[in-house]
Amino acid sequence: MPEVSATPPLAMSELPLTENPKRFSVKGDSAHWGVLYGVSGLFALICAVFIISIVASSIPAWRHSGLSIIYGRVWSQGTDSFGALPIISGTLATTAIALFFAIPIGVGSALAIVHVLPGRLRILLSSLVELLAAVPSVVYGLWGLLVLAPWFEHTVEPGLAGITGSRFPFQAPPEGVSLLLAGSVLFVMILPMIVALSRDAIAIVPHEQFEGALSVGATKWQVLRKVVLPGARTGIVGAITLATARALGETVAVAMVIGLNPLFPPSLFSTASTLASTIALQFQDATPLQVAALGALAVILMTLTAIVNWFGRRLVRGSAFRAGVI
Amino acid sequence: MTMGVIEGIPPDPILERREMVQRVARKTLDRRILISRGMVGLCGVALLLALVPLFAILYSLLQKGIRWWNLDFFTKVPQFPSLIDPNAIGGVSNAIIGSLVIDGIAALFAIPIGIVAGLFLAESSSKFASMLRTTAEIMTGLPSILLGIFAYQMIVIGFDEWGVKLPGIGFSGIAGSFAIGVLMIPVIMKASETALRGVPAPIREAGLALGARRSVIARKVVIPTALPGLITAVLLAFSRAVGETAPILWVIGASNMVEWNPKKEMASMPLQIFQSATSPYVALREEAWGIALFLVFVVLVINLGSRLFAAWLQRERR
Numbered sequence: 001m002p003e004v005s006a007t008p009p010l011a012m013s014e015l016p017l018t019e020n021p022k023r024f025s026v027k028g029d030s031a032h033w034g035v036l037y038g039v040s041g042l043f044a045l046i047c048a049v050f051i052i053s054i055v056a057s058s059i060p061a062w063r064h065s066g067l068s069i070i071y072g073r074v075w076s077q078g079t080d081s082f083g084a085l086p087i088i089s090g091t092l093a094t095t096a097i098a099l100f101f102a103i104p105i106g107v108g109s110a111l112a113i114v115h116v117l118p119g120r121l122r123i124l125l126s127s128l129v130e131l132l133a134a135v136p137s138v139v140y141g142l143w144g145l146l147v148l149a150p151w152f153e154h155t156v157e158p159g160l161a162g163i164t165g166s167r168f169p170f171q172a173p174p175e176g177v178s179l180l181l182a183g184s185v186l187f188v189m190i191l192p193m194i195v196a197l198s199r200d201a202i203a204i205v206p207h208e209q210f211e212g213a214l215s216v217g218a219t220k221w222q223v224l225r226k227v228v229l230p231g232a233r234t235g236i237v238g239a240i241t242l243a244t245a246r247a248l249g250e251t252v253a254v255a256m257v258i259g260l261n262p263l264f265p266p267s268l269f270s271t272a273s274t275l276a277s278t279i280a281l282q283f284q285d286a287t288p289l290q291v292a293a294l295g296a297l298a299v300i301l302m303t304l305t306a307i308v309n310w311f312g313r314r315l316v317r318g319s320a321f322r323a324g325v326i
Numbered sequence: 327m328t329m330g331v332i333e334g335i336p337p338d339p340i341l342e343r344r345e346m347v348q349r350v351a352r353k354t355l356d357r358r359i360l361i362s363r364g365m366v367g368l369c370g371v372a373l374l375l376a377l378v379p380l381f382a383i384l385y386s387l388l389q390k391g392i393r394w395w396n397l398d399f400f401t402k403v404p405q406f407p408s409l410i411d412p413n414a415i416g417g418v419s420n421a422i423i424g425s426l427v428i429d430g431i432a433a434l435f436a437i438p439i440g441i442v443a444g445l446f447l448a449e450s451s452s453k454f455a456s457m458l459r460t461t462a463e464i465m466t467g468l469p470s471i472l473l474g475i476f477a478y479q480m481i482v483i484g485f486d487e488w489g490v491k492l493p494g495i496g497f498s499g500i501a502g503s504f505a506i507g508v509l510m511i512p513v514i515m516k517a518s519e520t521a522l523r524g525v526p527a528p529i530r531e532a533g534l535a536l537g538a539r540r541s542v543i544a545r546k547v548v549i550p551t552a553l554p555g556l557i558t559a560v561l562l563a564f565s566r567a568v569g570e571t572a573p574i575l576w577v578i579g580a581s582n583m584v585e586w587n588p589k590k591e592m593a594s595m596p597l598q599i600f601q602s603a604t605s606p607y608v609a610l611r612e613e614a615w616g617i618a619l620f621l622v623f624v625v626l627v628i629n630l631g632s633r634l635f636a637a638w639l640q641r642e643r644r
Contacts, residue, residue, distance in 0.1 A: 032541035036446040040458055043443050043511055047461050050508070053479045054472060108372030116370055125373065132380045134629045136569020138596045139618045142603045143383050146611065188379040195376060217351065219362035224369075242467065249469025251572035252600060276471050276572070283475075284576050298475050302468060309467035310460075 054302060058295030060288070069296045075262035075273075077282060082293040084300065086264045090179070090272035091301075093265065094254060095247040097183025098190055103240060106194030110236075111224055113195070114202045115210075126199060133192035141256035144185040149176035149257060152184075157269050172267035175259070180268040182258040186250055190243040197242065197316055201235020202228060238315025245308040249301060251276040275301040387619045394616025404582055404598075406607065415609050418617050420584045421598035427588055428499050428578065429568050432507035436567075437560055440514025444559075445544060447515065448522035459519075462512035470509055471572040477505035478577050497579030499588035505573035513563040521555025522548060554636040554643075561632030565625045571596035595621045 061069060065082045072083015113126050153176030164170045205228050213223040229236070259271025260281050279294045279301070286294060402417030447459050481501035484494025495501070525548050533543035549556065579591025580601065595617055602614035 029540045032539065032544065033450075035541070036442060036449065037454075039439055039442040040446040040454070043439060043515070044454075044458060044461065046508060046511075047465060049480070050473075050476050053476055057475065057479055105372045105375050108369040109376040112366075112369040112373040116366055117373075125377070128380060129376055131626065131629075132383075134565060134625055135383060135622060136571070136596055136625060138569065138571040138599045138603075139383065139387070139622055142599055142614055142618050143386055145603055146615075147382070147386050191376055191379070219358045221362035221365040222358065224366075245467050249467075249471070251469055251471040252575070252596075256600070256604060276469050279471050279475070280572060280575055283478075295475065298472055302472055305468055306464050309464050312467070313460075313463045 051302075054295060054298050058292055058299045061292035061296040064289060064292070065296075069293070070300065073264075075278075077286070077290055080289060080293075082296065084275070084297055086262050087273050087275055087278050087297065088300065089264060090258070090262075091248055091274040091276075091304075093179055093272065094182045094186055094258070094274055095244060097180065097268075098186035098247045099240065099244060101184070101187040102191050102194050102243060106191050106239075106243075107198050107229075107236060109191075109195045110198035110202050111228070113199050115220070115224060115228065126196070129192050129195045131192075132188070133196070137189065137250060137253040138256075140185055140189055141253035144181060144253060144257040145177070148184065149181055152176050152178065152181050156180075161269070169266075169268045172269045174269050175271060177257055177259040177271060178269045179258065179265045179272045182254050182272070182274070183268075185253050185257050186247045189250060189253060190247050193243045193246060194239050197239030198232065198236045201232040201239065201316075204235075205231035234315050238312050241308055241312030241315060245305045245312060248308065249276050249305045251280050255280045275304075387615060387622055390612065390615035391619030392616075394613055395620070399613075399616055403584055404610075415607070415613055418593075418595070418598055418613075420582060420593040421595045421617065422620075423584055423586065424499065424578070424581075424592040424594045425568065425596075427586060428502040428574070428592060428594055429506060429564065431500070431503035431588055432510060432567060433560075433564055435503075436507040436510035436514060436563075440511045440560075440563070441518050441549075441556060443511070444515045444518030445522055445548070447519040449540075449544075459516075462515045465512040466516065469572070470505075470570055471575070473505040473509050473573040474575050474577060476508070477501045477573065480504070482577050495589060497577060497591045499578055499585070499590065499592035501577035502574040502592065502594065503588065505577060506567045506570060509570060509573055510563045510567045513566065514559055517559030517562065518552075518556050521552040521559055524555060525551045554639040557639070558632045558636040561628050561635075565628035565632070568628070569596055569621060569625050571600050575600070595624075 061082060064080070065072065069082050069084055070088075071085055072081065073085050074081045074083045075087055109129065113122055113129075117125065153174050157170075157174030157176075157178070157180065160170050161174065209227050209231065210223055213227045214220070218226065254274050255277035258273060258277055260273050260277060261271035262273045262278065265272035275297050279297055283291065283294055399417045400422065401419050403420045404418060405416040443458070443462075447455055447462075478501070480492070480494075481504050482494050482497055484492050529547055529551065530543055533547050534540075538546075574594055574597055578594060578597065580597055581591040581593050585592050599614045599617050599621065602610040602617065605611060
């Protein structure tokens with residue numbers, strides 16, 4: 001009888017396929033390792049220069065405003081006052097709106113793809129969802145600006161205001177281009193990532209556990225909720241984390257639909273701004289000091305996304321790298 | 327172990343317990359089945375909802391984009407609509423050629439670096455390799471706008487700090503290629519690592535046992551075996567890079583001329599979409615759909631083509 005291993009499969013980086021370069025060395029291998037180390041070193045150098053150049057570009061702004069760039073409440077290019085708190089909150093707000101829709105719909109779709117659909121339809125639908133990931137972000141921006149914005153202005157936002165009696169956060173006059181629209185466009189953009197990565201996580205929950213739970217009388221939903229979702233929890237949380245990083249840093253699509261207004265948005269229907277979209281739209285006509293201030297925004301954005309990303313990668317490490325999705 | 331424990335239990339505990347369970351189960355079964363059907367149905371609804379945007383976008387693209395595809399669109403350069411003829415907006419040949427040149431140069435330097443670095447990740451287990459892997463993973467997830475700033479600082483205005491002096495070459499296709507290329511490298515690296523690790527160890531070990539050099543094994547055994555995966559990796563990275571707008575937003579100069587020389591200001595399809603979509607002219611805004619349709623067409627052809635090609639190559643091998 002074959003022995004069933006209780007240990008989980010090794011992660012990619014732990015597979016014992018590789019050797020220590022110093023062992024088994026053949027004469028002439030040093031050139032091979034030289035090329036490999038040289039090219040990899042070049043990439044490492046590029047990354048180092050990349051970080052240095054972003055940080056260096058921001059130094060004049062930190063000298064000018066100090067840490068008040070992070071907690072200051074007024075961002076005005078005209079008066080050279082650089083307080084990014086409204087912009088940071090706009091970034092977090094759009095990301096939160098996107099996640100609010102994307103988590104239930106994304107995880108629900110992943111469950112449906114793995115455990116509800118028959119095999120052939122499963123492959124078709126999951127590759128359709130992945131096609132969404134291939135659409136360039138500027139096309140999402142175009143669609144958001146020319147199709148969704150008028151629809152939001154005339155139908156969605158008046159409708160929401162009507163239902164909620166224009167209470168917070170649905171009170172301002174509908175503008176179309178708004179925080180809500182930016183969040184909705186982001187939702188569409190991060191959805192394929194959540195679906196694809198959660199599907200991978202759900203698919204590796206052992207089928208024996210699924211059947212075992214069914215056999216003791218649990219209904220399908222109970223199995224999904226009590227067995228499958230807990231089993232796939234790490235992968236799903238990782239998927240959500242990576243999607244969060246993507247939403248925080250999305251630039252062009254958001255820049256097209258958010259209206260770039262560096263104030264605290266009083267309502268979901270008002271214009272706002274995010275870190276990435278502010279950098280994108282204000283860079284062109286900026287004075288050197290303003291460029292530095294935008295560099296400071298870039299440093300904040302880089303730190304934020306790098307940390308979130310790093311956590312996400314830890315969590316989804318076990319599954320194979322998905323070049324098409326991430 | 328003692329008899330006392332058993333004496334306290336009623337005569338047929340199993341039967342009694344089963345009856346109790348059945349009583350409770352019968353009471354809750356209908357409710358549980360109803361909830362289950364509802365929730366599983368909701369999962370299906372979620373999947374349908376997830377597909378709505380895809381079809382909505384494809385519908386808008388086809389409905390509003392296809393009518394722009396004519397000879398002028400592909401051969402003329404853009405012009406601002408005049409009051410007399412608001413529809414005389416020329417074409418976008420400059421953007422198509424610009425994308426071709428910029429992304430071509432980017433691929434030219436990103437593909438070799440990405441694949442060799444991927445080979446390094448797959449072959450080495452050193453500390454440097456695992457550091458590099460983490461770096462590549464984080465780089466893949468960083469917002470691409472940051473690479474725009476990088477390219478602007480390094481290529482457009484040049485670098486002059488700490489005694490190192492690199493002259494800038496101004497707004498140019500090269501600056502765009504640099505940003506796009508740096509964006510592609512980590513994606514190619516990670517994906518080709520996955521592909522190269524898929525080569526069975528015994529094949530490489532057989533090469534080593536024959537006394538072949540590692541460079542020969544890599545060139546003659548590992549890379550050819552992993553070729554389908556490598557091609558998919560490269561093409562997926564490329565299809566993603568073609569659509570990137572943020573890194574080239576203010577480094578390529580957005581020229582309105584057809585320009586083949588990458589040291590001059592150039593145009594690019596994603597940038598042209600961005601500019602047209604946010605322009606005050608109605609005709610230009612509408613034309614953005616035409617460019618977007620073409621861009622999505624190119625991206626999807628590369629994307630699907632790479633998957634199909636890799637699958638075909640895999641089958642031919644058998």
